[in-house]
Amino acid sequence: MAGTKQNGTAKLAANGQNGYKVIGTRPVRPDGVDKVTGRAVYAADVQMTGLLHGFVLRSPHAHAHIRSIDTSKAEALPGVRAVVTADDLPEAEDKVEDLGEGAINLKYLSDNVLASEKVLYHGHAVAAVAAVNPHIAEEAAGLIEVDYELLPPVMTVDDALADDAPILLGTLRTDSMGEVGTEPSNLASVFSHQRGDLDAGFAGAHLVVDRTFRTETVHQGYIEPHAATALHSADGQITIWTSTQGSFAVRGQVCEILKVPVSRLKVVPTEIGGGFGGKINVYVEPVAVILSEKAGHEPVKVVMSRADVLAATGPTSGSNIRVKIGVDTDGKISAALAELYYEAGAYPGSPVGAAANVSLAPYAIDNLQVDGYDIVVNRPRSAAYRAPGGTNVAFAVESVVDELAEKLSMDPAEFRILNGAKENDRRPDGLQYARIGHIETVEAIRDSEHYQTPLEGKYRGRGIASGYWNNWGGQSSATAVLNPDGTVNLNEASTDIGGTRASIAMQLAEAMDIEYEQVMARVVDTDTVSYNDVTGGSRTTFATGLAAYNLGQQLLQEMKNRLADQWEVEAGDVSYEDGTFSAGGESLPFVKAAGLVQREEPLMASSTVHPQDFGPGFSTQCIDIEVDPDTGKITVLRYTIAQDVGKAIHPSYVEGQMQGGVAQGIGWAINEEYIYDDEGHLLNASLLDYRMPTALDLPMIETIMVEVPHPAHPYGVRGVGEVNIVPPAGAVANAVYQATGVRMDKLPISPANLLEAMWAQEAEAELVPGDD
């Protein structure tokens, strides 16, 4: 049966309310038992006969030229089967390619996998060894002699933009709204979104707040380290087993880096222990392939340590942000300016573009300007992290919004409702909103039992904040096979991170009016279905779910066609209701029909989709905290998140996404940061000193699912995975102000930073005459 392509702009029935049989229930996920019993196979669990073990040698310096690499001693060590450097990679072209997860310069991509001329961060890969066991591989790596010429490290926005700043990338020229500079620069690009009359808006303002903020580099913190096993066969066929958010993204990158035909490379995705955007870029995958080839076509597994993960993958950008907002006497925003300086890490590509869209998105503003700057520094190349760029800028904007509301003596929720964006309002870059649920999330918080319960006690404070994320559609492919016993095998290629096998299967079951248990969803390799974008952008339940809906429609239609032939009626006369087909006095339940229609010919369906009309998500959140005034330590007392989820297909997994985003956001707000010494060495590449929250650091996170169905999805689905991480840092900062009177202008609000800010405030208070 021919596949159909569903164009997302086509009108789909906007149901999304009631009367569902499967949607909105909470069935068990197909991968659940294997995961809780430890049987699930993750990337590092892959085993095969003759497996060799790889080890990657990494740069001890933040910034240096590589004069030479001598691998002879490593090669001579017994047990070593291959040693590779960037010389073993094909010459990379200095050109930009779109590989499905954003455009990237192939030279940068290749150099990040194995450094060629320069190392650009502490932990940058420079060589790799394959040996008969991991200990020999590690020992051999220690025998590789790299001659470095040290260069001064460039660690921050200010370092990078200084007049005499050392240049990281000799070929990089500033792209300023399409105009390319002539001199090498660490400023990769500049853009500006403008509308209305900014000067007039500020001139007419009753009150203006203008603040600058700093946020630090943070990591996604997925629990499973990166790992890949590759087999490069003697005939040139390549297989990679890895844990990734996108098997096709791995295929695309590896084929470009190694210059191999797409048909020769198969990527087999294992189970994945988290990604959050950080498992899209390839790191060890191409290295494992070239080690396998050089080692005589034996399989090679390369597993990153936790320290490698922190030092060389992820993270997301640190940033300097200025936000200036003016309001009129009624509290309406009259003008807003945001300047965003984001650290891209070693190669261009910070999420500053997405951050600009997030910045003022929750508010209806006629006069605004948002400027973005993408800047390279000697830190790991930044990767996507859950609503990339959003948390940084929302911390800044929501702090200023809170200060404005306070100065206006307005309730911060009412301020957000008064200024809230709704249908037909515009995002900072001009994109017009369809039906959105931002104001509904603010109202849900305002009316919640949490917000309505007064918070009492010294050094306690409550903060609220809102946030936006655009979500994504992307391309999805899936096939469904109808079995003669009435069960369905659903093959899809979207990595299942948050229970999407279940949420996609549920949509197929709903579409076919069968039980969830009749559908078995599996995540398949890149040879089994056609192209499928990454699990990212909160797209999977939306877009791959749409493909599953189409599969259900197709299978039902073909069943009707075949039954019509059988019953000698017109296909249009066959109806299907409550699991039974009927026409002209004949009727047959689904399970029986499944066997009958396949006596002559098997039945399968395929669907590819690329929906353009994906609904954005909004969230408003409320936190209560207590600050220990003697130590600066924050205890989170209570947390409630309201989020517009469109329609919750599997409510438990939607709640899980909401709670997970908040947990990460609180970690980012309170303790997480990359700490470097003056020479650019990363000091805290361990989970001991890179402080993500533990179970003891968070209360139960209460969830309010606000369902404003997305009009362009048959079940009203909106992406739910990302927007939840956008507001927490702003909410924490606003609560800290209520608790202590200190407005924090930097993240993290760690005990050390908060204590220092409280001391500075005390010192300032003592200087005010007459103030006791």
Next chain:
Amino acid sequence: MQAFDFVAPTSVDEAISALAAGGATARPLSGGTDLIAQLQEGRLALDTVVDLKRIPELMAISVSGDGMTLGASASCHSINNYQAIRDAYPALIDSTHLIGGTQIQGRASLGGNLCNSSPAADSIPNLIAHSVTCHIAGPNGRRSVAVEDFCTAPGRNVLENGEFLVALEFPTPPANFGAAYLRFIPRNEMDIAVVGAGASVVLSDDKSTIQSGRVSIGAVAPTPLFVQEAGDALAGQPVSEETLAKAADLAKAAARPISDMRGTIAQRTHLSGVLTQRALRIAIDRARGTQTVDELGRLNGHG
């Protein structure tokens, strides 16, 4: 990690011989929670590891009217589950509950924590507050040293080549004795002390006066500090916030921390006072037998 020889003696004398045979590249292994990590990370390379956990004397726990002798390699888990210790030295559990999670506590030992000699070690200020004596064995026989004199620099101590710690001896707590260990960490688990404070007091029979006190602070100097002047300042003073504040100020004055990624000089100096005062409050509560809010019990779930 490189391969090494593993030796598992069953007596102190055998261990002395094994260490002597191994020379400078041999080290004793107790719980291994520091040693194995150092080997894995390449911070240490050894040819011989001598496991002390099969020597009965190093695993023995004995509590009697004469005090308590803890084998240096006895696990934190076995201490946590030893009711006589919980009854006689409840404050010791403050440390043994903090070191690692449950699985780690099954291996980790107080002797190992002491011999690792980290300035931030969670047991050492507590051992100092408890006036512990360290018993050492080596090629030249046995000797003893007060725990406050054991550490000499970060990662260094009085143990000579071939020597190892055999046991920790705790005096019998006097009547109206109370102690506590408290640390500050940015999270609520899985962290290294920014500052730690151990404190103990002996109160008068009417529990209104402090007869004697001991204060020790960690992570604020190259070794855990015994702040004798803070303890001396408590002696003979009434139980009051003023008394505690004075001792806290002396602890603060004794601190000579560095700034690193875990804390700044100003923060650590300030916290030395804060934690000393808080630890003393808990020690006094315990000495009085009052069941007021016990911050440690709340945090560590050992009540």
